[in-house]
Amino acid sequence: MEFTPPFPPHLDPNYNGNNTGTEAYSKEILNQMTTSERTRLAVKLYKKREIEIHDAIKISGLSAEIFASVLKGMNIEVRQMNVLVCGGAGFIGSNFVRHMVTKYPHYKIVNVDKLTYAGNIDNLIDIENRSNYIFYQGDIVDQKFIDEIIVKEKIDSIVNFAAETHVDRSIHIGSREFVMTNTVGVQTLLDATRRHNLFKFVNISTDEVYGSLELGEQRMFTEETAFEPNVPYAAAKAGGDLLCRAYYNTFGVPVIVSHCSNNYGPYQFPEKLIPYLITKALNREQFPIYGDGRNIRDWLFVLDHVKAIDLMLHKGIPGEVYNIGGNNEKSNLEIAKLILQYFGLPESMIKFVPDRPGHDRRYAIDAAKIMNELGWYPEHRFEEAIPKTIEWYLHNQEWIAKIKQRNADINEHIK
Numbered sequence: 001m002e003f004t005p006p007f008p009p010h011l012d013p014n015y016n017g018n019n020t021g022t023e024a025y026s027k028e029i030l031n032q033m034t035t036s037e038r039t040r041l042a043v044k045l046y047k048k049r050e051i052e053i054h055d056a057i058k059i060s061g062l063s064a065e066i067f068a069s070v071l072k073g074m075n076i077e078v079r080q081m082n083v084l085v086c087g088g089a090g091f092i093g094s095n096f097v098r099h100m101v102t103k104y105p106h107y108k109i110v111n112v113d114k115l116t117y118a119g120n121i122d123n124l125i126d127i128e129n130r131s132n133y134i135f136y137q138g139d140i141v142d143q144k145f146i147d148e149i150i151v152k153e154k155i156d157s158i159v160n161f162a163a164e165t166h167v168d169r170s171i172h173i174g175s176r177e178f179v180m181t182n183t184v185g186v187q188t189l190l191d192a193t194r195r196h197n198l199f200k201f202v203n204i205s206t207d208e209v210y211g212s213l214e215l216g217e218q219r220m221f222t223e224e225t226a227f228e229p230n231v232p233y234a235a236a237k238a239g240g241d242l243l244c245r246a247y248y249n250t251f252g253v254p255v256i257v258s259h260c261s262n263n264y265g266p267y268q269f270p271e272k273l274i275p276y277l278i279t280k281a282l283n284r285e286q287f288p289i290y291g292d293g294r295n296i297r298d299w300l301f302v303l304d305h306v307k308a309i310d311l312m313l314h315k316g317i318p319g320e321v322y323n324i325g326g327n328n329e330k331s332n333l334e335i336a337k338l339i340l341q342y343f344g345l346p347e348s349m350i351k352f353v354p355d356r357p358g359h360d361r362r363y364a365i366d367a368a369k370i371m372n373e374l375g376w377y378p379e380h381r382f383e384e385a386i387p388k389t390i391e392w393y394l395h396n397q398e399w400i401a402k403i404k405q406r407n408a409d410i411n412e413h414i415k
């Protein structure tokens with residue numbers, strides 16, 4: 001039976017002539033309808049191309065996944081999602097862009113990156129000519145630029161990786177850029193999400209906002225753990241995260257925040273611990289290790305993080321926070337010894353250097369929520385993924401050399 005909607009958008013008494021999608025249908029009308037009526041309405045409007053997928057999902061009241069299976073059952077092709085990835089030329093962002101461009105050829109992936117010292121367009125050389133991929137150089141703090149991209153590329157969702165990420169720089173060089181990108185940048189994207197009525201905004205954050213745990217204590221960070229950032233990097237990230245919470249509560253902006261533990265894998269800028277030590281091993285140089293080397297981090301392979309972000313984008317609930325971790329705690333000393341062992345180098349190459357100020361002792365993530373609610377689990381075992389990671393850097397020494405040519409001062413404060 002043909003289902004007739006209550007009235008077309010332009011006859012809706014609440015329609016102001018500017019809105020599109022769900023705003024054209026009053027909430028009261030939708031609430032009076034059964035799920036099956038709402039689904040049929042959503043399918044009909046979607047099929048007639050009167051609305052986009054995110055509005056169809058909202059009208060149906062179903063999850064994105066169930067609505068997609070309804071469309072599939074009716075042989076209706078799911079139209080593309082246009083995702084704005086911010087900071088997609090960095091380590092995790094480039095791994096995410098590659099995953100999305102390859103897995104969803106019908107989506108459009110728009111990468112906006114300022115290309116700071118950490119941004120590297122070479123990270124995406126293998127996919128740069130794909131028809132579903134576009135790159136723009138620009139700053140997430142620049143509201144006008146972000147607005148233009150959203151309109152021009154008909155963006156419906158944002159995933160934000162753009163950040164100043166090196167804790168040491170926030171201590172030794174200064175924290176202003178950290179606040180600009182990690183806090184003001186997030187606020188700019190929240191405003192844009194609100195102004196353009198986007199489907200979803202996933203803001204990638206860190207476990208470092210929770211502060212530090214003690215060695216030997218059983219406690220892990222959960223989504224309820226209070227923020228206690230100890231370094232300017234973490235404080236600036238926490239600022240962005242708190243704005244996400246406030247924009248959801250105040251304006252209903254459909255934002256999701258994730259707190260992930262330390263990532264490792266290909267394309268990581270060689271100032272971060274694992275690629276830094278690999279480059280030291282390649283050059284047969286000493287391994288500088290802060291303090292007593294017993295600081296513990298939870299290590300997760302980058303593609304497991306990428307999979308979690310894909311799930312959050314498609315199935316995550318707006319307003320929710322998800323912790324992501326590998327349940328794989330290792331001290332910096334253990335990491336150093338592993339790399340030395342791989343290269344057949346002696347442990348005497350480890351050189352303990354004065355600790356950095358505010359150095360958190362231990363991070364540990366309880367990832368039960370994303371596992372139970374979104375069905376996520378890490379697929380890569382550390383014992384297998386770490387040698388593969390080392391091999392990747394061995395096979396890509398030209399990639400490292402080019403970065404070093406551009407950045408002669410990598411970690412030069414560590415003496």
Ligand SMILES: NC(=O)c1ccc[n+]([C@@H]2O[C@H](COP(=O)([O-])OP(=O)(O)OC[C@H]3O[C@@H](n4cnc5c(N)ncnc54)[C@H](O)[C@@H]3O)[C@@H](O)[C@H]2O)c1
Pocket residue numbers: 086087088089090091092093112113114115116117118119120138139140141160161162163164165166181185204205206207237259260261262263264268269
């Ligand atoms: N690397 C980790 O272990 C880890 C763990 C948890 C969370 N995170 C978070 O994940 C995100 C990505 O981390 P990463 O390790 O890939 O970082 P990265 O430093 O490798 O990449 C950051 C990218 O953001 C870009 N960028 C910086 N400022 C920008 C701006 N104002 N506008 C547009 N682009 C800008 C840089 O050019 C770079 O390409 C960050 O938000 C970080 O806080 C990282």
